[in-house]
Amino acid sequence: MLEIKDLHAAINGKEILKGIDLTVRPGEIHALMGLNGAGKSTLSNVLVGHPAYEVTRGSVTFNGKDLLALSPEERSHEGLFLSFQQPVEIPGVSMVNFMRAALNAKRKYQGLEPMSAGDFLKLMREKRRIVELDSKLANRSVNEGFSGGEKKRNEIFQMAVLEPLFSILDETDSGLDVDALRIVAEGFNKLRTPETSALVITHYQRLLDYLRPDFVHVLIGGRIVRSGGPELATEIENRGFDWIKAGIPEE
Amino acid sequence: MNSEQQYIDLYDRYGEVIASHSPALLNGLRRQAYEDFRRLKFPTRKSERYRYSDVPAAFAPDYGLNLKRLDIPVNPYDVFTCDVPNLSTSLYFVVNDAFYDKARPAAPLPQGVMVCSLREAAEKCPDLLQAHYGRLAPTGEDALTALNTMLVQDGLFIYVPKNTVLERAVQVVNILRSDVDLMVNRRVLVVVEEGAQARILFCDHAADDRAFLATQVVEAFVGENARLELYELEETHVKNHRFSNLYARQAAYSTTVFAGFTLHNGFTRNRTDIVLAGRGAETSLYGCVIADQEQHVDNNTLIDHQAPDSHSTELYKYVLDDRATGAFAGRVLVRAGAQGVTSQESNANLCATKEARMYTQPMLEIYADDVKCSHGSTVGQLDEQALFYMRQRGIAPEEARTLLKFAFVAQVLDVLKLDALRDRLHYLVEKRFRGELGKCEGCKFRK
Ligand SMILES: Nc1ncnc2c1ncn2[C@@H]1O[C@H](COP(=O)(O)OP(=O)(O)OP(=O)(O)O)[C@@H](O)[C@H]1O
Numbered sequence: 001m002l003e004i005k006d007l008h009a010a011i012n013g014k015e016i017l018k019g020i021d022l023t024v025r026p027g028e029i030h031a032l033m034g035l036n037g038a039g040k041s042t043l044s045n046v047l048v049g050h051p052a053y054e055v056t057r058g059s060v061t062f063n064g065k066d067l068l069a070l071s072p073e074e075r076s077h078e079g080l081f082l083s084f085q086q087p088v089e090i091p092g093v094s095m096v097n098f099m100r101a102a103l104n105a106k107r108k109y110q111g112l113e114p115m116s117a118g119d120f121l122k123l124m125r126e127k128r129r130i131v132e133l134d135s136k137l138a139n140r141s142v143n144e145g146f147s148g149g150e151k152k153r154n155e156i157f158q159m160a161v162l163e164p165l166f167s168i169l170d171e172t173d174s175g176l177d178v179d180a181l182r183i184v185a186e187g188f189n190k191l192r193t194p195e196t197s198a199l200v201i202t203h204y205q206r207l208l209d210y211l212r213p214d215f216v217h218v219l220i221g222g223r224i225v226r227s228g229g230p231e232l233a234t235e236i237e238n239r240g241f242d243w244i245k246a247g248i249p250e251e
Numbered sequence: 252m253n254s255e256q257q258y259i260d261l262y263d264r265y266g267e268v269i270a271s272h273s274p275a276l277l278n279g280l281r282r283q284a285y286e287d288f289r290r291l292k293f294p295t296r297k298s299e300r301y302r303y304s305d306v307p308a309a310f311a312p313d314y315g316l317n318l319k320r321l322d323i324p325v326n327p328y329d330v331f332t333c334d335v336p337n338l339s340t341s342l343y344f345v346v347n348d349a350f351y352d353k354a355r356p357a358a359p360l361p362q363g364v365m366v367c368s369l370r371e372a373a374e375k376c377p378d379l380l381q382a383h384y385g386r387l388a389p390t391g392e393d394a395l396t397a398l399n400t401m402l403v404q405d406g407l408f409i410y411v412p413k414n415t416v417l418e419r420a421v422q423v424v425n426i427l428r429s430d431v432d433l434m435v436n437r438r439v440l441v442v443v444e445e446g447a448q449a450r451i452l453f454c455d456h457a458a459d460d461r462a463f464l465a466t467q468v469v470e471a472f473v474g475e476n477a478r479l480e481l482y483e484l485e486e487t488h489v490k491n492h493r494f495s496n497l498y499a500r501q502a503a504y505s506t507t508v509f510a511g512f513t514l515h516n517g518f519t520r521n522r523t524d525i526v527l528a529g530r531g532a533e534t535s536l537y538g539c540v541i542a543d544q545e546q547h548v549d550n551n552t553l554i555d556h557q558a559p560d561s562h563s564t565e566l567y568k569y570v571l572d573d574r575a576t577g578a579f580a581g582r583v584l585v586r587a588g589a590q591g592v593t594s595q596e597s598n599a600n601l602c603a604t605k606e607a608r609m610y611t612q613p614m615l616e617i618y619a620d621d622v623k624c625s626h627g628s629t630v631g632q633l634d635e636q637a638l639f640y641m642r643q644r645g646i647a648p649e650e651a652r653t654l655l656k657f658a659f660v661a662q663v664l665d666v667l668k669l670d671a672l673r674d675r676l677h678y679l680v681e682k683r684f685r686g687e688l689g690k691c692e693g694c695k696f697r698k
């Protein structure tokens with residue numbers, strides 16, 4: 001599904017990703033862990049085509065397509081979704097108009113007619129239930145005045161509406177209280193199918209307990225320095241990163 | 252040759268012709284206006300209230316005038332193709348400067364209310380006209396008001412007598428119509444007497460692909476406890492030059508809303524002067540400007556708090572694209588002795604390109620001590636983070652920009668109390684941002 005090969009990327013001329021190799025198959029969940037500033041969000045942003053990042057080397061294939069050649073909106077239509085570490089507030093643009101624009105853009109890309117107003121509202125209601133998003137929030141401007149946790153819940157709500165094939169969750173767990181984390185994680189699990197996969201960026205074991213990743217990777221200094229099964233996350237939770245860092249040869 | 256010379260020459264040569272085709276009452280102020288215009292000359296950018304608009308350049312070309320008032324063939328319903336039956340308003344047309352009296356609304360107006368030409372008013376109620384015409388618009392102070400008063404031949408009169416409430420909004424569609432480039436001088440007089448209420452909507456259209464130079468002077472008298480809402484919607488084209496001077500005077504405890512929407516234009520300069528003369532008078536002044544290409548929109552306002560406990564709110568929003576230029580200069584003046592005044596002034600602007608230019612100058616001058624006033628302005632760009640967020644969700648950049656621009660101006664649209672107009676504007680503004688705005692659409696709104 002997703003194949004990243006020797007990916008190098010820079011921002012403002014500073015190289016952050018220094019050769020990432022990663023393959024994700026349909027149905028798999030991969031966790032990505034690593035120190036602050038390691039480049040995890042950079043990788044997410046590069047995958048979804050943020051214009052501030054420059055890919056200096058390497059390739060990314062997504063379901064057989066050259067992902068890096070696609071515009072951000074095409075990547076979205078192809079099924080790529082990013083739950084942002086810091087979701088943006090858009091005052092004056094209502095959640096309803098925003099989601100309708102997003103959904104209908106995707107439908108247009110798929111050669112479908114725009115969804116009728118009735119069907120759309122029904123869909124919104126149904127998806128809201130998956131993450132127990134307050135209807136009051138759904139009627140407000142996008143993320144405006146939402147609490148940190150509400151913003152994260154709203155990201156997964158949007159994911160539920162857009163039904164992506166590949167989701168990147170960039171620290172979706174941070175900011176969620178214990179109950180909210182459970183609701184959002186269970187919501188995410190309900191959305192899973194054998195065809196969908198995800199890259200889950202987190203600093204904590206708790207989210208992974210719900211999502212049960214197939215693989216865990218550790219990103220340090222712009223490279224994946226270690227990969228393993230779920231037990232790697234437990235080990236990091238207990239021992240931190242020092243023992244991994246100790247094994248990396250100096251540059 | 253100076254820009255003003257051709258207008259002086261015109262008056263010297265055709266003063267008689269102008270006068271002989273006008274109601275006598277309009278001729279009374281003409282000579283003085285002529286003297287004032289000669290003395291004042293067109294304001295240059297050095298003049299405080301005309302810093303941002305090059306007036307002499309706009310008046311330099313030689314436009315034709317229809318001084319003999321030849322009938323210009325027009326069927327407003329042709330021009331106004333999007334007209335539909337069951338409009339919620341009482342609909343009138345003004346073609347160039349002339350009230351079109353072949354099409355009046357079927358539903359009768361309440362007793363005593365008048366919506367007619369100045370010519371007709373001069374015949375039917377000369378005293379009323381005499382008492383108001385030219386009383387608010389001083390020719391000695393603004394050359395454009397002087398020029399308009401010097402050349403004007405007819406116009407519109409709206410009169411709402413004491414304690415009369417106009418349930419239906421009065422909608423006046425101004426149509427610029429000509430087969431040659433044309434100068435038009437339009438005059439509007441609005442009198443809303445004590446305890447009366449009226450809502451008026453002006454829609455400006457240019458029906459022909461000609462260069463137009465239109466001056467307009469509006470005088471609005473608002474009596475004690477009266478309420479006036481006056482909306483202006485400009486939907487002309489890039490070859491149109493609009494110079495509008497609006498003067499309003501409010502008696503005690505009167506309320507007004509003045510809102511101007513520039514949806515499509517060429518060169519627009521609006522002057523709005525509101526005098527809060529009576530205790531407790533209140534005004535809300537709103538403006539919404541959407542401009543692109545080389546369009547120019549300059550709003551210059553004065554709110555003069557002469558009386559205690561008077562209140563004002565002012566909000567102008569601009570969205571400028573391409574190489575458009577916008578200007579907002581808003582002066583709020585609180586006179587000595589005007590205690591208990593509250594005033595809020597704000598101007599927020601969005602420049603969608605690096606080439607778009609916005610000049611903003613909110614001014615607050617206070618000579619009383621017990622007042623609550625605030626003013627501020629901002630100029631910003633489209634939020635890049637928000638744009639990317641939307642693109643990640645699959646929304647194309649153009650659509651994302653439209654959503655952001657729309658969100659920005661929605662705040663001004665939503666202050667409108669006239670629901671039908673508000674809904675209509677939502678629709679029009681969205682179309683405008685999508686570049687799909689056709690002619691004449693603005694006037695079609697239903698309850
Ligand atoms: N605009 C920028 N200019 C220069 N450096 C930047 C810029 N944006 C990010 N960086 C740097 O890139 C590096 C990687 O940042 P990134 O956000 O990818 O880290 P992260 O692994 O997601 O960290 P965290 O766990 O704190 O979220 C950091 O050192 C950061 O300071």
Ligand SMILES: [Mg+2]
Binds near residue numbers: 040041042085170
């Ligand atoms: Mg990060």
